[in-house]
Amino acid sequence: MPSSTPPLETSYRVVHISDLHIWRIPANPLLWRGKRLLGLSNLVLRRGRRFRREALPELLAEIERDSADHLVVSGDLTTTSLDLEFEDFGKAFDGWLGDPSRATLVPGNHDRYTRPAVRERVFERHFSPHCGEGDFPFRKELAPGLALIGFDPCRPNPFSARGEAPGEALASLTRLLGEERSRGTQALLFVCHYPAEAPAKHRRHLKGHDLVNGEELLALFQGFPIPTWWLHGHIHHPWSHRSRLAPNLTYLNPGSPILRREGKISLGRWVLDWDGRELRAEWRSLPHSASELESEG
Numbered sequence: 001m002p003s004s005t006p007p008l009e010t011s012y013r014v015v016h017i018s019d020l021h022i023w024r025i026p027a028n029p030l031l032w033r034g035k036r037l038l039g040l041s042n043l044v045l046r047r048g049r050r051f052r053r054e055a056l057p058e059l060l061a062e063i064e065r066d067s068a069d070h071l072v073v074s075g076d077l078t079t080t081s082l083d084l085e086f087e088d089f090g091k092a093f094d095g096w097l098g099d100p101s102r103a104t105l106v107p108g109n110h111d112r113y114t115r116p117a118v119r120e121r122v123f124e125r126h127f128s129p130h131c132g133e134g135d136f137p138f139r140k141e142l143a144p145g146l147a148l149i150g151f152d153p154c155r156p157n158p159f160s161a162r163g164e165a166p167g168e169a170l171a172s173l174t175r176l177l178g179e180e181r182s183r184g185t186q187a188l189l190f191v192c193h194y195p196a197e198a199p200a201k202h203r204r205h206l207k208g209h210d211l212v213n214g215e216e217l218l219a220l221f222q223g224f225p226i227p228t229w230w231l232h233g234h235i236h237h238p239w240s241h242r243s244r245l246a247p248n249l250t251y252l253n254p255g256s257p258i259l260r261r262e263g264k265i266s267l268g269r270w271v272l273d274w275d276g277r278e279l280r281a282e283w284r285s286l287p288h289s290a291s292e293l294e295s296e297g
């Protein structure tokens with residue numbers, strides 16, 4: 001049976017961001033092929049104007065002020081999985097990278113954008129210590145009683161942004177979840193780029209962008225007794241959403257902190273405090289974006 005965790009002397013703080021979509025336009029024309037050609041055209045026409053890379057220092061300063069013990073980034077670090085984009089992310093977040101106890105990263109569909117990017121394990125090459133060396137799902141104990149599982153259902157697909165969790169990853173996740181109680185876990189952070197559910201107002205955004213086997217993944221949490229926070233992104237709106245099907249599950253989406261909406265960016269992020277007994281989640285943003293948060297359930 002799990003032993004109950006004594007309260008921590010100081011609470012443990014996790015900051016969660018997602019979907020920065022750092023972009024670069026490659027000078028090498030050989031990189032302008034296949035799906036990337038589509039992504040780059042889209043970028044030039046639209047994304048480049050919306051994702052404000054120059055706001056990264058401001059975002060980093062806010063995260064610094066949050067005094068986090070651990071940073072979680074739930075995917076779509078990049079736009080077309082270019083080495084240059086991953087390098088830009090690495091440079092910007094240099095202060096967080098290197099020590100796996102300080103940061104966890106999982107890929108989003110844009111970090112698995114092309115088949116070569118997956119075959120050549122570009123994400124893993126850049127961030128191996130922070131993504132369980134790419135052996136998904138991976139588990140970390142962040143603090144007494146607080147565990148994290150990183151999951152990757154992202155697959156390159158020339159015509160779709162849908163994800164699909166492989167059968168063997170579901171089997172490994174089933175095994176990990178089955179062990180959590182005996183490990184004494186009292187709160188679990190499940191980090192996965194895609195959600196399996198969304199608030200009513202945003203359900204249409206998942207159409208054609210969802211997990212092919214999201215129901216199967218969600219089913220693993222339906223009888224799971226430990227309070228779980230599913231940290232994700234993918235849909236660029238911030239929300240907190242209680243699962244309709246898994247009673248102990250809450251989805252947290254920080255939205256995209258540097259996406260310009262109506263001329264403004266949010267710098268939105270979730271700040272999670274674990275005191276050894278209870279986990280509290282607070283969405284922080286610039287004041288003008290506070291009303292963007294959707295809370296359901």
Ligand SMILES: [Fe+2]
Pocket residue numbers: 019021076108110233234235236
């Ligand atoms: Fe995204």
Ligand SMILES: [Fe+2]
Pocket residue numbers: 076108109110193233234235
């Ligand atoms: Fe995405």
